[in-house]
Amino acid sequence: MALEIIGAGFGRTGTYSLKAALEYLGFGPCHHMSEVINDPSQIKAWSDVAKGRPDFGTVFAGFRSAVDFPVSAYWQDVLSATPDAKVILSHRDAEDWYGSFSQTILPLILDKEAWPKNAVPWFEMIEKVIIGKALGGRTDRDGILKAYQANEAAARELAALGKALVFSVRDGWDPLCRFLGVDVPDAPFPKTNARAGFFASVKSGMQEAAV
Numbered sequence: 001m002a003l004e005i006i007g008a009g010f011g012r013t014g015t016y017s018l019k020a021a022l023e024y025l026g027f028g029p030c031h032h033m034s035e036v037i038n039d040p041s042q043i044k045a046w047s048d049v050a051k052g053r054p055d056f057g058t059v060f061a062g063f064r065s066a067v068d069f070p071v072s073a074y075w076q077d078v079l080s081a082t083p084d085a086k087v088i089l090s091h092r093d094a095e096d097w098y099g100s101f102s103q104t105i106l107p108l109i110l111d112k113e114a115w116p117k118n119a120v121p122w123f124e125m126i127e128k129v130i131i132g133k134a135l136g137g138r139t140d141r142d143g144i145l146k147a148y149q150a151n152e153a154a155a156r157e158l159a160a161l162g163k164a165l166v167f168s169v170r171d172g173w174d175p176l177c178r179f180l181g182v183d184v185p186d187a188p189f190p191k192t193n194a195r196a197g198f199f200a201s202v203k204s205g206m207q208e209a210a211v
Contacts (some may be wrong), residue, residue, distance in 0.1 A: 007067030009090030014169035015068035020190035031066035089155035
């Protein structure tokens with residue numbers, strides 16, 4: 001099964017809601033960090049990607065779409081491997097995004113003393129993927145925002161050519177369904193993974209990984 005949809009938006013841009021929406025529309029399963037966190041084979045595969053040994057066919061086997069980190073750190077490479085896929089940039093105001101990212105994902109990665117022993121391989125992988133690749137090694141505010149804006153600019157170039165969609169979860173079903181060529185469902189657009197629930201979901205994933 002070839003990947004049909006590639007998410008270019010960084011984590012904390014509504015990616016979990018987008019995952020739920022894509023699966024509701026029939027483009028599932030949708031790859032997301034939630035699939036990686038407790039899957040040793042995915043952790044190893046993405047560690048290999050970070051080391052310059054990508055095997056995207058294996059990484060996305062069985063998935064029709066992919067959003068969030070890790071894919072958003074490598075979306076241009078994944079698109080080169082699957083050129084017929086459609087790109088969706090989940091967009092959020094840069095300052096608003098940084099406020100969320102700097103209080104959730106970033107401290108989780110930087111506080112190495114707090115890494116659960118059973119989850120060290122996952123943390124090492126996301127450090128390489130998110131800090132090393134997506135953010136270009138920067139952990140300061142200006143550097144992080146510069147990387148975020150550069151990533152958005154690259155996706156917006158494709159959107160200007162009609163080859164990508166710039167999408168906010170606040171836009172609801174209409175633009176997403178038009179872009180994908182499907183009917184608008186008679187259901188509320190998914191709203192999930194608010195900041196308050198972020199650490200609870202990560203903790204749950206860590207507990208599952210320990211089993």
